[in-house]
Amino acid sequence: MMENQTSEYDVIIVGAGLAGLAAAKAMHEEGKSYVVLEATDRSGGKVCSKVSEDSSRYFELGAQFVSEEMTEMVKLIKEAGMVLTRTEGTQDNRVISDKSKEPIYLDFHDITDTLGAISGEHFSSKPMDQVLEKHISQKRKRQILKSFIAAETTVNSRYINAEAIKNLISRVTTTTSGLDHQASGPLSNVVKHLESLNKDAIHYLEPVVKVKETKSGYTVKTKNKSKYHGKALIMAVPPTAAARITFSSALADHYRPYLDSYTDGAVIKMTFVYDKPFWRESAVKGKQKSIYGVVYSAHEGVNLMDSSIKGGENRLTLYIGGEKAIELADVPTEVKEFYARERLIEVLGEDAENYKDYEISEWQQSPYYGGGYGAIIHHHGLPDANEILREPYHTMVFASTELATDFPLFMEGAVLSGQYAAKRLIESMSESVTE
Template sequence: MRSPADFVGVSGADPHVHARVGCDSNAVTHEADVVVVGAGLSGLIAARTLLAAGLRPLVLEADNRVGGRILTEEVLPGLPVEIGAQWIGDTHHRMFALADELGVPTFPQYEDGETSYELVGSGVLRENDFHTRFADELAELDRVLRVLDELAAEVPPEAPWRAPRAAEWDAITAGAWYDGQGLSPVARTLLEICTVGILAVPTVEVSFLHLLFTIQTCGVTAELFAESEGGAQTTRFVGGTGEIPRRLAALLTAHLVLDAPVQLIEHGPGGVTVHCRGGVAARARRVIVAISPTLAGRIMYDPPLPGRRDQLTQRLPNAAAMKAFFVYDEPFWRAEGLNGQLISDVGPARMSNDTCLPDDGRGVLLLFLEGEQARVYGALPEVERRAALTAELVRHFGSRAARPEAYVDGEWSERPWTRGCYNANCGPLVWTSYGSALAEPIGVIHWASTDTATRWSAYMEGAVEAGERAARAVIAELS
């Protein structure tokens, strides 16, 4: 068995390269009480919870690293950046407790200064000018956000299909509902940018019920969309988010196998046998599949899963997102009274953040490409993508933005063991037709990923909740 210490933090290996193929159904190389498929945050949390209860978990991870959609890379010596998940919010109590337990300090997201806007032909405007010019449009937006909060309050997060108007809301897209609110172009564009920033798909691809579910699991729109106090992006981790899975994996060294893509799960009342490419096979009493629904649907099951579960996974694609980092000798925008954030419908990025490290003199700007922008620009050669992003930064932050010391970006749909980020989204009629199959165990098989959470679904907070929930259910069954 390979130690996670050999792999944690390794980011450049090609997961396609495996000398061994096929699986030997007669060879069992590991015995455990519970097999956990996937060493993302949900899987690691589930395994740790099982271990604390006196059970023997075995985590099988397809990649050569732990963390899943959490990935920290060092772009320059001493300068880690988050290719994947980066922030937690003020109400992410599980994540704060986990960081404290693992000894990972946190620090606040930088917010001082004005945001730069570029919307609907306005040209580049500073925040105060933008708010003055478009005060009426922003009031429209606030009105719609309050309506969304009221409607979301009717959605039970553990069963969205039981909402009083579930059939009505699930039959239309979020984009169609937005279009029916009589918003001005500025307000409608802002609403689209904010929503795509959360879901990472255009609103015309997401059911309105799914949007309301997302709002409900996160509290209110103020918590979901805001980056200031009370929002979802207020706090970062010293050393990078990757410290969380790295330290969890260190607690599970004897219970973790990397480079072990699961191909087949044989299951029945007596337990499971899980077969991996390369000859690894594990027998256990239960299995927790802790990967996104669409990837879980690519595993073979014997006997086959109920058709309803399979139909669900065919309808839950992962979203599209990528992040691009520009590193400078200093955060020059701060001296100009800017906070490093931009909001633009010109693009190619729709939003940005100042992601400098405290007590580090270098400046780091992060640009987000989500939904259609990630699909289009992620397919371009890096030199073309970088040039387009540089031009955008120059428009907002001046000519110094054209002279970075380093550049790095990361796109998730090409990664074979994630195939997209940040989460899975339900299109129309998915919740009402198939939603109850999302987290419901099937015999000895349990499901866990942030997509199955009922609190902060699609966030790290939700991943922790999902892992704990699945582990507790297994512990109750085996006790």
């Protein structure tokens, strides 16, 4: 597009992740004219599949697992021509701890119980680790919980706002069960399916840098100096990515405190492929149960899971979340691989060294993706930021997995949030027409 020429639309959508694509689908169905501005050269955001060099297999570099309760994702997987398949490592098996190799029985309820027990106390600006220090006397349990929180949120508990975590967990646990399913093929098929519904509406390599509110809507400028004008605007980017954009003064006054409440997550994902599933049956002391995964209490934010599709290749996936991921960001890949291999051998023995293929993806320190599974409210942040951002202000609204009322930080949350933003915006656009 030529510099200074402004294109006009009913709606501008910033970001072609699942939230942006779901919002675009809704606008398409509503017959609105719209454009999707995407910073990178591809759609999908934190959903990204990669085929191996010899084309014999694919890896999910970002999101991978779903549960049957994630109904919008299940629908999209089917629309994209795939089916849901079981994962081998299901929660019928055991999560074990790195040190004892004993099964541990741990879920979000341990954290909600802790937070629930102190609900009378004012802890909204307290970091989560202080709350755990005060209320969980057993050091080992505290360590496991801290590691679990860092693994699930990709931010260490000393940086997370306890009230916001309580709010986040309540949204996750309303409906979620184990993430024990996967699509039968690459999730990039879901992205392609959504892309095909939005055909020429997606403009790639257009990072948005400025948003200005005008009398008739919003003018959006990109790094390439392209200008777009829309009567309405959906910011379908993680709150931390939005915080890097310059907003005109009234918008900045309204949104800054909420956008600045978030901090980026950080995660490295590594998948190892084996000829034999040597870890099944043998890893859990005294119990003939396969492992579902490992929580590394001694390595906060690190966890491992059996990611094999039932009847498919034997795979283990190691996630390194939070500070450790940031620490490893600048070291050579071999050092990261060495660190990961040590973690595998530590729990599963020497057999873990004999993998035949391996893939690594890194999401920390990206300006566009929120770093980990999503951005998280930091301990000085406003715990209700998600509630403000998800509701329209004039004819502008935010959408991203962080803001979802169900399944935040998951793909399902992103889709639900995109759909919600589109619905609310269509309502507020028709209200402003009738006023």
